Amino acid sequence: MISSIVSPLLAGTEPTIQELADQVKLDSQVLTEQFYFYTVVVMWLIHVGFMAYEGGVARRKNLMSTAMKNILTIAVVTPSFYYFGWYVYGCFEEGWPKSGHASPDALPGFCGLTAPWSAGLGPNLQDHVSLVFFLAFLLFSWTTGSIMSGALIERVRLSAYLLLTVVLGSFVWILDAAWGWSSGGWLVTRFGFHDAIASLVVHGVAGAFAFGVLLNLGPRIGKYDASGRARSFRPHNLHMTLMGLMLIFTGFYGFYAACLVIQSTAFPGWLNIYLSPTTLGAIAMVITFGFAGGFTGGWFASKGDPFWTLSGGLAGVIAVSAGADVYHPSLAYLLSASGGMLAVWAGGWIERTLRVDDAVGAVAVHGVCGFYGVFLVGIFAGGYPTGINNVPVSFGGQLMGMLAFLPLAFLPGYGVSWLLKKANLLRVPPEVELEGIDLAEFQQDFYPEFERVPEVIVTPDGRAVEAGPILLEDYRAVIRPGR
Amino acid sequence: MFDSFPYDEWSEDIADFWAWGGANSTGTYIMVALGFILMVAALYGFVILERGKLERQAEALRGAAGAGPTPPANPTGTV
Numbered sequence A: 001m002i003s004s005i006v007s008p009l010l011a012g013t014e015p016t017i018q019e020l021a022d023q024v025k026l027d028s029q030v031l032t033e034q035f036y037f038y039t040v041v042v043m044w045l046i047h048v049g050f051m052a053y054e055g056g057v058a059r060r061k062n063l064m065s066t067a068m069k070n071i072l073t074i075a076v077v078t079p080s081f082y083y084f085g086w087y088v089y090g091c092f093e094e095g096w097p098k099s100g101h102a103s104p105d106a107l108p109g110f111c112g113l114t115a116p117w118s119a120g121l122g123p124n125l126q127d128h129v130s131l132v133f134f135l136a137f138l139l140f141s142w143t144t145g146s147i148m149s150g151a152l153i154e155r156v157r158l159s160a161y162l163l164l165t166v167v168l169g170s171f172v173w174i175l176d177a178a179w180g181w182s183s184g185g186w187l188v189t190r191f192g193f194h195d196a197i198a199s200l201v202v203h204g205v206a207g208a209f210a211f212g213v214l215l216n217l218g219p220r221i222g223k224y225d226a227s228g229r230a231r232s233f234r235p236h237n238l239h240m241t242l243m244g245l246m247l248i249f250t251g252f253y254g255f256y257a258a259c260l261v262i263q264s265t266a267f268p269g270w271l272n273i274y275l276s277p278t279t280l281g282a283i284a285m286v287i288t289f290g291f292a293g294g295f296t297g298g299w300f301a302s303k304g305d306p307f308w309t310l311s312g313g314l315a316g317v318i319a320v321s322a323g324a325d326v327y328h329p330s331l332a333y334l335l336s337a338s339g340g341m342l343a344v345w346a347g348g349w350i351e352r353t354l355r356v357d358d359a360v361g362a363v364a365v366h367g368v369c370g371f372y373g374v375f376l377v378g379i380f381a382g383g384y385p386t387g388i389n390n391v392p393v394s395f396g397g398q399l400m401g402m403l404a405f406l407p408l409a410f411l412p413g414y415g416v417s418w419l420l421k422k423a424n425l426l427r428v429p430p431e432v433e434l435e436g437i438d439l440a441e442f443q444q445d446f447y448p449e450f451e452r453v454p455e456v457i458v459t460p461d462g463r464a465v466e467a468g469p470i471l472l473e474d475y476r477a478v479i480r481p482g483r
Numbered sequence B: 001m002f003d004s005f006p007y008d009e010w011s012e013d014i015a016d017f018w019a020w021g022g023a024n025s026t027g028t029y030i031m032v033a034l035g036f037i038l039m040v041a042a043l044y045g046f047v048i049l050e051r052g053k054l055e056r057q058a059e060a061l062r063g064a065a066g067a068g069p070t071p072p073a074n075p076t077g078t079v
Helices: A003-010 A019-055 A060-091 A132-150 A160-179 A184-189 A199-217 A240-257 A280-301 A306-321 A331-352 A362-380 A393-424 A430-433 A438-442 A469-477 B007-019 B024-064
Strands: A457-458 A465-466
Touching: A019 A060, A019 A132, A019 A331, A060 A132, A060 A160, A132 A160, A132 A199, A132 A240, A132 A362, A132 A465, A132 A469, A160 A184, A160 A199, A160 A393, A160 B024, A184 A438, A199 A362, A199 A393, A240 A280, A240 A306, A280 A306, A280 A331, A306 A331, A306 A469, A331 A362, A331 B024, A362 A393, A393 A457, A430 A438, A430 B024, A465 A469, A465 B007
Parallel strands: none
Antiparallel strands: A457 A465
């Protein structure tokens, strides 16, 4: 705005109305550009957080292999999202690209700007928005990969994870975003599907994809005893895990902000992803009360367990994200408390009843609560007009989105991991898993100054015992011919 | 503010220079193709490099222990 005042003064002339209008337009575009740029900076903290979170949960022998997954997510998702992921978002909104790659009706010209050779994805002094908008979505893509990452730690091959995260981060999630998280998506324009801050399209989908992978990956050696009861591995550094979660939470403010569209020259200045009006303050209140309710629910449902208290905060926010643009803070507080509780109960059910070894509870926190969040909008925000067609939110519309996205996420996760498993490329050899992946991948221990203590495992009845004999026994069962 | 500067002409020149031909040009197509090839090659490389490391380590562990791998509680820190 300063330039529109200073420019005519420097020139010594009275500006015309047209000149002032051009200045305001340019200032607005630069404001938008700065806004998305800084959301990207803040969202980096999500990935710092995921790295610390998962690294802390891992046993000492798997620390660096766990962290390296988060780092190399950036190395593979960035180019793949650039070369084809963004095109999927721009051109698949109505299901499949139109003939001749014409843009969706809701966003004229958008499809053509999403190809990597287009003016929208290269240096272009006339376009302040396309590249930063792309970057914000790229950070969302990294997030989907990191959500899956934690579930698979301590036995998945790094390369298998990277291939899976390309499928998830650069195709699966962005296809569902095109369908249900854009103003022209067919679920939005036809059914009023409403998931304002991505409960389902980011979190739920990543959780469902991860669940499909976990079914093929199998549990860590020693996770279940002969009768199928779950043992627990001790995190090697719970402080690091909790700090990582707090960093994720900090990054979430950037994530929430990046889900909005600035329209600084028209009331009320902000739009949600469906181009319906909202404010930054409204969603910031919901996220804050979401943490408060989620921590509370997680604390009580887990009887004060530190890990599940913080995970409950994450689950609480995810449970209210879908309606963050319309919820009252008190409603967000109530609903997020239920989300925090749900995550704890779902995590226990997945681990003990389904016998699926999700090392960080990602399926419960992101998957279950992601779907739960969209479900809640159908109840508590029914009738709210969504998108450029103003289609009212309805329970049926929300259900349609859930029914579309569950197979869209689960089947690719299951299918690709099944192929990797058949090629013996999904899981590290059992000998390497037992000794620790870091020694195989990096030939070193990453706490060289610290004395090693015997690894401990917690039995189903809650006793902490030395892990070595249990792991060796389970290893022998794993390598036994015929299994 | 920049009325005295040939802004439009200058920006077109810069855009062409930055993109080695601008949007939808042969130069840009070639760069995109090369980048895509690097991405695919890197993914293939991640798989091959890791497979070699894991197989060597697993083989060493099987060979060294005979009856089984070293107990996990006390890795040596070196291979």
